[in-house]
Amino acid sequence: MSDKTTDRDIAPNPVEEHRDLVADALVALAGSVRRINVDPSLPQRDVIDLILDGELLTLDQAADVAMCSDEKIRRACELAAATVTPLGVKWATRWLVGRVRLLDDIERGKLDGRRGKEARDRAEDRARKYEGWARPQPPLSLPDRSTAG
Numbered sequence: 001m002s003d004k005t006t007d008r009d010i011a012p013n014p015v016e017e018h019r020d021l022v023a024d025a026l027v028a029l030a031g032s033v034r035r036i037n038v039d040p041s042l043p044q045r046d047v048i049d050l051i052l053d054g055e056l057l058t059l060d061q062a063a064d065v066a067m068c069s070d071e072k073i074r075r076a077c078e079l080a081a082a083t084v085t086p087l088g089v090k091w092a093t094r095w096l097v098g099r100v101r102l103l104d105d106i107e108r109g110k111l112d113g114r115r116g117k118e119a120r121d122r123a124e125d126r127a128r129k130y131e132g133w134a135r136p137q138p139p140l141s142l143p144d145r146s147t148a149g
Contacts, residue, residue: 052132053132054099054127054131054132054133055098055099055100056089056097056098056099057097057099057102057127057130058094058096058097059073059077059095061097061130061133062088062097064126065106065123066106066123067123067126068111068112072111073087073095073097073111074095076105076111077090077095077097085101086098087101087102087105088101102127103123103124104120106119106120
């Protein structure tokens with residue numbers, strides 16, 4: 001009796017078969033949830049707020065976060081540009097990389113062999129130093145010319 005094999009014993013596990021697809025979908029969902037403004041009483045945030053919060057990184061910054069060369073990030077931006085989820089935007093001749101999308105790609109292992117939550121967490125730690133990098137500079141203080149002779 002123990003030699004009998006049932007359909008349950010040989011049926012493939014759908015979770016195992018589609019683990020990467022499920023993981024990619026969950027990462028995308030998590031990224032979307034992070035972008036939702038949860039308090040409707042607060043003013044809506046726009047693209048300027050996101051830039052000032054460090055959501056866009058230069059190629060050098062993105063390379064530092066991903067621990068690779070800026071050339072590798074540039075190539076990844078160019079390859080993803082024609083897809084529904086570009087990694088960044090090209091402004092004039094410079095690429096600006098989306099922080100969340102970069103972290104998502106790191107977690108999925110799209111840039112190199114490093115993947116998973118731990119790789120993303122380490123990259124997020126490195127990305128924190130760039131929060132607020134695009135903050136406006138205070139105006140220069142000019143000498144008071146009314147007292148100058």
